[in-house]
Structures are given as structure tokens and as C-alpha cells.
Amino acid sequence: MSVEEDVSTMTDQTEDTTGSSDSRRWQIACAGLAVLLVAAAVACFLLWQDRSDHEDRLAAEKAATAEAERIVVSWLTYDYRTYDDDMAWVTESGTDAFQEEYSPEALEGLRQEMVGPRQLVSRGRVVNSAATVEDDHHVTVLVFTDQTLTDRKIRRQGGEALHARSGVELVMVRDGDEWLVDEMVQLQFQ
Template sequence: MGDDDKGDDEGNDKGNDKGDDEDEDGGALLKRKRPETERAKRPWRRYLRRSVLPALLIAALAVSGLLGWRQWQDHQLKVAGEQAQQAAIAYAQVLTSIDSNKVDENFKQVLDGATGEFKDMYTQSSVKLRQLLIDNKATAHGVVVDSAVQSESTDRVVVLLFIDQTVTNTAAPDPRVDRSRIKMTMEKVDGRWRASKVQLL
């Protein structure tokens, strides 16, 4: 083999060795760069965990709180409506029942369940009404046959009532049944439901 060929072979071997070394060095650099890149990403992940997750948690708690508040409010309205409706039924029967022998007691019960505008009106008319009932020996007994809540809030409820009232007096000694519809506004005063307005429909 000639010297030139020998030189070429040695050059090729050195070049190959050098290329292999460079490949190894390049691979090592890539390996070194990858962990650095991963480490560079980790702070962002930590940031996302620290900022986004708490925000999501707060949002979830806020939504849960809002839904809970609405459920509580709906429950309060439902309770108010039911309580006012029962109070209106009981009061309507007091209002439409009278015994001429117990007029003062009846009036006291009526005024006890009234408030505001209706209480003032009934107080003013009770003197004339009292004498009229006594003179005619009137008796009446009212029964609520149906009722419904028309509107409601936590302190004011409007109730519709259907009433059968059995009436007797000196002019009509035989009992007769009068059917009437009443719209009664109930207001919560000192923790108790009272009638503030009564309308015949």
C-alpha cells in the first residue's frame, strides 16, 4: 500500500473518530438541554397550580354559596306562604263567625288578628255593627272550603279564600248558606301573621 493511501486511511479514521466524538458530545448536550427545558417548564406548572387551582376553588365555592342562598331564600318564601295561608284560614273563620250573645268576645278576637288599615276600619265600624247584630239576634258560622296563595314575600302574603257562611237572624230564622270569596293580605307583625286588608271579591 502506498504512503498516500495510508495517509488517506489514517485521515479517514481520525475524521470518523472525531465525528463519533462530536456525535457523542452532541447527544450529551441534548441530554443536558432536555432536563434544563423540563426544569424551565416546571415553574410555570407550579405557577398554574398556585394561581389557577385556587381561583377555580373560589369560583366553585361562590357558585355553591349562591345556589345555597337561593335554596334558603326559596325555603323561607315557602315557609312564609304556608304559615300566612294557615293564619288567613283561621282568621277568615273568626271573621265570618259571630254570636250575638258573645259579640264583644267575637270583636276582640277579630281585632286581635288584625293590623294596619283593616284594624282601623273594623274598629271604627264595630260600634254600629255590634248593635245591629244584637238587635237582629244574628249568628253566623264561616268555614273555609278552599284557599290559595296569590303572592308571597317573607313578611307579606296575599291569600285567596273561598268561604261558606251559615247565617241566621230574626228576619230569616232558617239557616241559609252564603258563599263568598275573600282576598286577604297578611303581614307579619311581631312574629305573627295578621290581616292588614280584607276585600270581598
């Protein structure tokens, strides 16, 4: 074997080693890019899912708050002459547990003890509200209100209506497409 053949053989071996080394680097680079691509796809999915959950919670908050405000206005707005009709919202907007607590008998008791004898007329309005979302189906809403009350004596004497500020905390529960009140607590402020 001549020197030229030895050099030629060594050059071929070096090219084979370099070629396989380049091939291996290329495979590692492709594998690394594939891992990064999968990680990016997973991150995009998680961000999309989180955004979707956030949008669902915002929609739940908005819908539950609007219904809670409507319910509170209905609760605080009544007239002794139309009291039964004014309280019909209880059966339309309350869960079974709520309807038990505010049963027709309980509402009739209020009418007989206070609303009827004093001939109360009340007008309520929402001043502000805030909500805490537990999940897409459970929202607690705090509603701040102003209530204007007149009774037979105030109307006869031409006196000024009584004004009360209060807060009402409602636990709202989604039932299908509707939001129902499950619990309601009236808070008094000085």
C-alpha cells in the same frame, strides 16, 4: 470541544427546557383547578342561600295562610248575643291601619244596623286558600269560604239557613313572630 461534549450540553439544555415547560404546565393546571374550586364553592353558597330563601318563603306562606284562615273564620263566625266578644280578634290580629278601618265604632254600626236587629247567627268555614308570597314579611292570601246564616225569622219559621260562598283577600304582615292582617277585602260570588 468534542462531539460528545456538544451532545451532552444539548441534552442538558433540552432537559432544562422540558423541565421548565412541565413545571409551567403544572402551574397552569393547578391555577385552573383552583379557579374551578373557587367557582364550585361560590355555586354551592349561592344554591344554599337560594334554598334557605325558598324555605323561608315557604314557612312564611304556611304561617300567614294558617293565620289568615283563622281570621276569616273569626270574621264570619258570630252571634248577635256575643258579637262584641266575637269581634275581639280585630284588635288582637290586625295592624294599626286595619284596626282603624274596623274600629269599635264601625263594628258597633254593623251590630246596630244588621246583626242585632235581625238577630243574626253566622258560621263560617274555609273551603280552600292560596297564597302569594311577596317576601318573608308580606303575604297575600285568598281564602274561599262557606258561610251559613240564620236570623230570627228563619229560626222562628224553622226555615233553612242561608248559605253564601265568598272569597276573602287578606294582606298579611309579619310583626315579630306574629302574622297580622293589614287589609281585608270580601269578594262575593254568584
